[in-house]
Amino acid sequence: MKGFDFDERDTVDTYHKQLEAMKLAFADGQKYIADPARSHVPIQALLSDSYAEQRRRLIGRSALEPAPGEPPQGGTVYLCTADADGHMVSFIQSNYMGFGSGLVVPGTGIALHNRGHNFSLDPSHANRLEPGKKPYHTIIPGFITHKDRPVGPFGVMGGFMQPQGHVQVVMNLLDFGLNPQAALDAPRWQWLKGKTVEFEHQTPAHLVQALARRGHDAQWALNSTTFGRGQIIWRLENGVLVGGTEPRTDGQVAAW
Incomplete structure (x- = not known):
């Protein structure tokens, strides 16, 4: 590269990250890629943004020994819908x-x-x-009403994170007054066992530290893939429908 104007440190970092990413990709490929007609190849999981982020976090300053990862295996799908006539549906399906x-x-x-x-x-x-x-089980297609009037459907998938996610999203909507998207964007916690609770890294440090002082085994989560995946539709008093979709995985708000 003689004759080029470049920062050597930046170049070494770039090469290092490319090498590490290639090693991880080959490790996954050698375990999972095969003839799709003869075996199950988790193509969508391997190409998902959440799995790419999970693998990216393994890349540090030192060379690692590559090993295949575990692509997310989600057997649950949640969707909600509403129309101008007031019809609303909260739907969840799961193979578990x-x-x-x-x-x-x-x-x-x-x-x-x-x-x-x-x-x-x-x-x-x-x-x-x-x-x-x-x-x-934890199959919970949620629905919020107020004074016998429908407010809207919502749901948070994710195994035993599902009821925990429901509580937190509803709290964000009703207690903290967040709009549907902000309610889904807000950092979450997850009780694992005993006194152990995991927190997403966006959670304010002073809150986690205060809970630790109260005896909780408070831990920071390395990624957000286990904190649930949700969708919300909220009907305002003037009839306008507001949608929110999960930032931690694939999701979409569609209007027509």
Whole structure:
């Protein structure tokens, strides 16, 4: 590169990041890429912005030993819709773990879920396995009303983050007066077990520190892929519909 005007440090950093990114890409490729006619290749997951960000965060100042990652495996889809006549729908669909039960209804292409995973085999447990029994689960298509009038549908996907995300989004809307998009954009927390709580890195440090002083095992999350994915439609008193979509994953507000 003699004869070119460049900052050597910047150039080394650029080359380093390109090399590390290539190593990670090859590690994923060698594990996941195959003939799509003979095996399941998680193309959309591998190409998603959230997975790219997850892998990018592994790149530091020193060379790493490349290893394949775990692309996000989301079996849940949430959508909501509303029209000028006042009709509103809050809809959620989930296959749950992996690709559900792995069973497909013959001739339909419909995969059956495996929500029964949350049953217990302990005969004394309230959620014990029994014929015809509905398992405890986290499928929650939410809907807000006020004085018997519909305000709007909403939902936050993400396994056991789902009820936690619902509480936080509703709190943002009702207690803090945020609009639907701001309510979804706001940083979230996630209880994991015992006293352990994870916080998104956008959460104000003084809040996390104050909670830690109260005995919480407060931890910063390395990425936001586990903090749920939501959508909201909110009807104003004048009838105008306001939509919000999740910034942590693929989402869209569409009007027509």
